[in-house]
Amino acid sequence: MAEVRIPIGPQHPALKEPERFMITVEGETVVDADIKIGHIHRGIEKLAETKTYVQNQYLTERICGICSFTHTTNFCQVTEYVLGTDPPPRGLYLRTLVNELERIHSHLLWLGVAGHEMGFDTLFMYSWDDREIVQDILEHLTGNRVNYAYNCVGGVRRDITDAQKQMIIRGMDALLERMDYYVKVALNEKTILKRTQGVGILTTEDAKRLCAVGPRLRASNVKVDVRKDDPYAAYGELPFEVITSDTLDVHAQVVVRALETVESIKMCKYMMQNLPAGEIRVKVPKKVGPGEATSHTEAPRGEDIHHLRANGTDKPERLKVRAPTLANILNVQHTLKGANIADIPLVVAGIDPCMGCMDRVLIIDKDRETSKVWEKEELRKYSIEWYEGEPHR
Amino acid sequence: MKTTGVMIPTLLGRISKKPVTVLYPFEKLEVPPGFRGKIKFHLDKCIGCGMCAKDCVSAACIMIEKDDKKRPIFDMDKCTFCGQCEESCPKDAIEMTEEYELAHLNRGEVIVE
Amino acid sequence: MTTQEMVQKLTGSLGAMVDSVESPKERRVYINTKRENLLGVVKHLKEQYGAYHISTITSFDNGDELELLYHVFIDTTFMSIRVKLPKSDPTVNTITPILPGAVLYEREISELMGVKVKGHPDMRLLLLPENWGNKGFPLRKDWVDPRRPEPPATEGGDA
Ligand code: SF4
Ligand code: SF4
Numbered sequence: 001m002a003e004v005r006i007p008i009g010p011q012h013p014a015l016k017e018p019e020r021f022m023i024t025v026e027g028e029t030v031v032d033a034d035i036k037i038g039h040i041h042r043g044i045e046k047l048a049e050t051k052t053y054v055q056n057q058y059l060t061e062r063i064c065g066i067c068s069f070t071h072t073t074n075f076c077q078v079t080e081y082v083l084g085t086d087p088p089p090r091g092l093y094l095r096t097l098v099n100e101l102e103r104i105h106s107h108l109l110w111l112g113v114a115g116h117e118m119g120f121d122t123l124f125m126y127s128w129d130d131r132e133i134v135q136d137i138l139e140h141l142t143g144n145r146v147n148y149a150y151n152c153v154g155g156v157r158r159d160i161t162d163a164q165k166q167m168i169i170r171g172m173d174a175l176l177e178r179m180d181y182y183v184k185v186a187l188n189e190k191t192i193l194k195r196t197q198g199v200g201i202l203t204t205e206d207a208k209r210l211c212a213v214g215p216r217l218r219a220s221n222v223k224v225d226v227r228k229d230d231p232y233a234a235y236g237e238l239p240f241e242v243i244t245s246d247t248l249d250v251h252a253q254v255v256v257r258a259l260e261t262v263e264s265i266k267m268c269k270y271m272m273q274n275l276p277a278g279e280i281r282v283k284v285p286k287k288v289g290p291g292e293a294t295s296h297t298e299a300p301r302g303e304d305i306h307h308l309r310a311n312g313t314d315k316p317e318r319l320k321v322r323a324p325t326l327a328n329i330l331n332v333q334h335t336l337k338g339a340n341i342a343d344i345p346l347v348v349a350g351i352d353p354c355m356g357c358m359d360r361v362l363i364i365d366k367d368r369e370t371s372k373v374w375e376k377e378e379l380r381k382y383s384i385e386w387y388e389g390e391p392h393r
Numbered sequence: 394m395k396t397t398g399v400m401i402p403t404l405l406g407r408i409s410k411k412p413v414t415v416l417y418p419f420e421k422l423e424v425p426p427g428f429r430g431k432i433k434f435h436l437d438k439c440i441g442c443g444m445c446a447k448d449c450v451s452a453a454c455i456m457i458e459k460d461d462k463k464r465p466i467f468d469m470d471k472c473t474f475c476g477q478c479e480e481s482c483p484k485d486a487i488e489m490t491e492e493y494e495l496a497h498l499n500r501g502e503v504i505v506e
Numbered sequence: 507m508t509t510q511e512m513v514q515k516l517t518g519s520l521g522a523m524v525d526s527v528e529s530p531k532e533r534r535v536y537i538n539t540k541r542e543n544l545l546g547v548v549k550h551l552k553e554q555y556g557a558y559h560i561s562t563i564t565s566f567d568n569g570d571e572l573e574l575l576y577h578v579f580i581d582t583t584f585m586s587i588r589v590k591l592p593k594s595d596p597t598v599n600t601i602t603p604i605l606p607g608a609v610l611y612e613r614e615i616s617e618l619m620g621v622k623v624k625g626h627p628d629m630r631l632l633l634l635p636e637n638w639g640n641k642g643f644p645l646r647k648d649w650v651d652p653r654r655p656e657p658p659a660t661e662g663g664d665a
Contacts, residue, residue, distance in 0.1 A: 211607025
């Protein structure tokens, strides 16, 4: 059968962010995939060199809309490392709390998106409804739903009241019940099993070789989690399990993320019951360095790295940022090989891409000299219909 | 046990409940206390030190000179609602209100003086 | 193994391949080496210490020289291998045969910082647009945006 090249993107089927895949197919099967990113490269690393440390707290927050807090945690940590400051324990606990709340909301969001991609919109609606519990808590705690502006070098900016504490405990109890239910759905519902089992398999060796990170790596049965391996903030004092799965496919990612959310909920409850008293932040000088430091954290999507070199002024000499999705691009490229066209959206959505890819698929058949542009919706419909039409698995 | 329709009980349970969404703009959700909305500026408290403009990340807050007095103005078009100016101000002249509806037909209307 | 023990073990086993091994902080190790020895060090880390995960490569512009930091995460230790290259000849060997995960990061440093990576399998532009041409390397300190040579002066830190 003749090989056909399909450019996908620079708009994306899973999320609304640009990235381009060049897919080579033979019939229904993908034989090669090539990736071009950078369509939304905003030059933040360069921009950070022109901003003061105070301003960079808010600039780094805007690297990502979903895991914004991880980036500010990282930035505040590198600055604290260079300064040699230790934030007070209460500040660290609150920082960890928002990090975990963010993970819960990000994983619930992903569960909805994955449900949508597999044509299971019921799951999408209800998981996003339950996500509102976390969003409300975040809004009460920090003053905003998305970019919280909660972190600062030396601690956090707002203290927590008793009423908010009770709200978090109540919310976490309600969510725990809902998550038990979602775990049951993920393990039993045929719609999910049929679309995800055996799709997008990444073996343990390949995951290690291609340097995958986060839930994708743990779904390939590698027990790596920065929170455990290199504890930062208050993670060293918290009890939690690192979730892995040995089925290696997209279903493993659903299960890993669902169980991870349960762990996060328990951590939030634990933190609320064991919150240390005292100050929430220490005053830090405006001029930093000279010196350099690296900080990495476990973002909802995987390992996130900031490296700072300070030169003694109030602006950084160089700030390097590596967001988790860049590390996961390589393994998507690898797992797409051998997949069906209908599985492309799900495999790509599997890593929870945070700067993404495809909205349009151009299908060119060299033999028949026809071409057709597919909108993302059509690709999704096609994939759902393809599965309805033939019970392939 | 593999089965379909695991979510049907949830679906049915929802029938008797209110919708999750509200009919904005006829109904509005309440924002919590401490929400960072449109800025309110108290000119009488301001001493013109410029700390707010120095720390503003998006240049939404800039210093101008008016009636022989240095003072900031705030362009809500550019503001990221981070609240840093409120924190930096030594005289508490800046306050973040709970107003979040900032759509206007004229750009000048969203400049806070 | 504590970080200090790790530093001693590394100093012993890497021998003449490195200039120094230091640890400013728990679980952070910096290995200073020369570019001729980079491949040897990475290979050694992989074979003797089980390194498989390269986190990223950080590049610096120090004026006359470029500096690279290869961040390798082993178990609980975050290692950074430091290499310096003269700006007149910024070539370095690719480490992709040893750690294939570095392929995107090497493309990144080559287009943003102008490091020439010798032997890299795929040197197309990754982040910059395909029609970038020779508009320079954006992360170098002396780079000016060709589309906007003079940034408008504004107050409040916007540049
Ligand atoms: S809230 Fe933030 S962005 Fe807005 S004016 Fe104040 S400092 Fe500037
Ligand atoms: S920081 Fe406060 S007192 Fe100083 S110029 Fe701004 S508003 Fe006025």
